[in-house]
Amino acid sequence: xxxxxxxxxxxxxxxxxxxxxxxxxxxxxxxxxxxxxxxxxxxxxxxxxxxxxxxxxxxxxxxxxxxxxxxxxxxxxxxxxxxxxxxxxxxxxxxxxxxxxxxxxxxxxxxxxxxxxxxxxxxxxxxxxxxxxxxxxxxxxxxxxxxxxxxxxxxxxxxxxxxxxxxxxxxxxxxxxxxxxxxxxxxxxxxxxxxxxxxxxxxxxxxxxxxxxxxxxxxxxxxxxxxxxxxxxxxxxxxxxxxxxxxxxxxxxxxxxxxxxxxxxxxxxxxxxxxxx
Ligand code: URA
Numbered sequence: 001x002x003x004x005x006x007x008x009x010x011x012x013x014x015x016x017x018x019x020x021x022x023x024x025x026x027x028x029x030x031x032x033x034x035x036x037x038x039x040x041x042x043x044x045x046x047x048x049x050x051x052x053x054x055x056x057x058x059x060x061x062x063x064x065x066x067x068x069x070x071x072x073x074x075x076x077x078x079x080x081x082x083x084x085x086x087x088x089x090x091x092x093x094x095x096x097x098x099x100x101x102x103x104x105x106x107x108x109x110x111x112x113x114x115x116x117x118x119x120x121x122x123x124x125x126x127x128x129x130x131x132x133x134x135x136x137x138x139x140x141x142x143x144x145x146x147x148x149x150x151x152x153x154x155x156x157x158x159x160x161x162x163x164x165x166x167x168x169x170x171x172x173x174x175x176x177x178x179x180x181x182x183x184x185x186x187x188x189x190x191x192x193x194x195x196x197x198x199x200x201x202x203x204x205x206x207x208x209x210x211x212x213x214x215x216x217x218x219x220x221x222x223x224x225x226x227x228x229x230x231x232x233x234x235x236x237x238x239x240x241x242x243x244x245x246x247x248x249x250x251x252x253x254x255x256x257x258x259x260x261x262x263x264x265x266x267x268x269x270x271x272x273x274x275x276x277x
Pocket of ligand 1 (some may be wrong): 132215216218231
């Protein structure tokens with residue numbers, strides 16, 4: 001059990017190990033030009049120019065070195081004598097419709113999720129991706145550490161999908177999905193698979209994964225010789241899409257945000273089998 005922040009490296013200052021688990025902590029150290037650009041006052045290039053021009057003070061001392069390390073929790077940075085404003089963190093949930101790209105701009109001019117986010121008032125980035133043809137719950141935020149926690153497979157945050165497969169899957173095939181199937185980038189982790197219902201020609205499943213590889217659900221079903229005809233993400237951690245209308249967004253509540261921060265769980269178990277390995 002230890003709490004440690006590696007003060008020398010911005011990259012490694014992210015994870016803190018405590019009581020045997022990984023806990024999300026702020027990255028406390030950033031270079032001065034990054035601190036200024038992250039505060040939204042200008043680009044990193046502009047910020048570097050201001051630093052060199054002597055317009056920036058750290059704890060009252062003039063600093064002209066753009067690589068000067070700043071401890072975000074302790075140091076006070078002023079530009080032209082004015083303290084930097086701490087940027088408000090925004091977390092929102094969008095019900096992405098199929099047919100929208102999870103990207104900022106598309107060279108072919110297709111609709112993107114940003115077309116649905118007119119009134120947010122600040123720039124937010126998608127937390128992971130949903131394919132063009134996938135609909136459902138997409139988190140967006142300007143908190144990059146939160147996004148990393150949700151998407152990092154080591155966090156084991158479960159994501160649940162409703163799937164319509166192009167044929168009838170046997171119990172044996174469902175068990176294969178549970179145990180893990182071999183994809184081009186390696187075997188999948190154990191997953192929770194629930195048969196929701198069968199129609200005459202299709203199987204409807206609920207699949208819960210704790211990884212988030214590119215097109216993973218589609219590739220898992222393709223590994224069994226079928227196709228995914230419809231894919232909807234209905235849950236991330238404890239957060240469900242609920243009654244939010246398709247194409248709409250809403251802010252997360254503080255409680256939802258907090259519970260997502262703790263949303264990891266141990267790998268899925270299948271009856272009579274060990275979880276992994
Ligand atoms: N798995 C997929 O195949 N596609 C998605 O959009 C999300 C998960």
